[in-house]
Amino acid sequence: MQFIIAPAKKMQVDVDTFAPETLPEHLKQTAEILTALRALTPAQRQKLWQCSDRLAAASEQQLAQLNLKGPLTPAIIAFVGIQYQAMAPDLFTESALQYIQAHLRILSGFYGALRPFDGIVPYRLEMGSRLAVGNAKNLYEFWGARLHDQLDFTQGPVINLASVEYAKAIRPFLTPDETMLDITFGRMVDGKFKTRATQAKIARGSMVRYAAMNGLTQPEQLKAFDHPHYQFSPSRSTASEMVFEYHD
Template sequence: MKILIPNAKELNTNLDSQSFHGLPKASQEVLSVLNQMTVQELANLYKMKLDKAELELDRWQRITQKQARLYPAWLLYDGLMYRYMSRRDLSEAEVDYLKEHVFITTSFYGAISVFESIAPHRLDFQASLKIGSKSLKQYWRSQYDQLVQDDELIISLLSSEFEAVFSPSIQKRMTNITFMEETAGQLKLHSTISKKGRGLLVSEMARNNVQSLEELRILQVDGFYFREELSKEKEMVFVRQVS
């Protein structure tokens, strides 16, 4: 079983770090393309102002010069989903579970363990970056597919942007999780609910050593309960009542 989660734009570098120790070959090729870009080209790529693009250029230069500091990926990423995950004072069993089952999808490092040490950077699959003749999604597809090809159960907590990196045959095998809130009989779905729910779910699955859909169906996640009548074959819906 694999549980797939997205990376995040928000970063927290107020952490213990370690010295740079090189890049995987696949990441080096992405870096080589980025190193050929000017600040203006980076600004266009990111769709941001020049002053912010200069920060990103500095990050890429630090990585190139092997001066970047490294941080555990799931502590460095600090978006809403990550902030709702239990990331401190974990039991040995929880750490083992996360190592075996939970992977972060990125467009610079590929699909990585949550404990992988990475450098601060910004890059997503919406960027129109070509690695040779391939888009970022095409470039990483074989590595993404290989990660899950032997897994009978693939739990996707990804957006469509990240799922599209996988081959269509892999996407069809994914089980998606949807979080909703219900008020006076009205169901509500929005990104904040989803991000909080996903973070909480990962931690509850680790805490309860969930290994199957049957175990997932009976899991209670901060007031969210599985709703059979709202779910589909490849979509599990969890709903929380709000007064």
């Protein structure tokens, strides 16, 4: 099986923890996106980023200095959001690092589907951003089936730990013999089963860590996910969705 996760908005440059082993597969497409992004006015970019004036100013500076040649940071270290903090890849064993390189892909609107040790640079661009690139009116249309085609369905089901925004880049291109198993982390709130974003991000990172540290190879093994609050819920789960319910 192979896991897919979303990237994080918060990124860093770290050339000390691990060295990049590979380059992103679709750097030509990334360069096209960068050109399209730089062709916008600052006001258009702020609207695209949907951020405050302070963040827009920082993002403008980042964009002006962005060089696809580096310095490069492995993707698994470059992203430092809540999910990645919970995963803590810098504390992985050597076998766990090898596991994620084979079994984990990070979906990016800027780079495509990233392997953990693909060298990347910080950027600000969400997959759902309405950025026209060439004849494509948005990033979903621009990438088309490329992200899907970067996944290895010969390993078995793709385990979807990504957000809806990023899973949407894969789902339309699934063939009848390909399976994507959705993982949902939720809890009962006022009589309704809901997903809390922050808790779910932490759980997603923790599940990747659990799989990597234990070398899991079958979706069934995920049911034993070792978490202090989330437990597998057979009654809420289906053949296409594995649900974990939060308990205090």
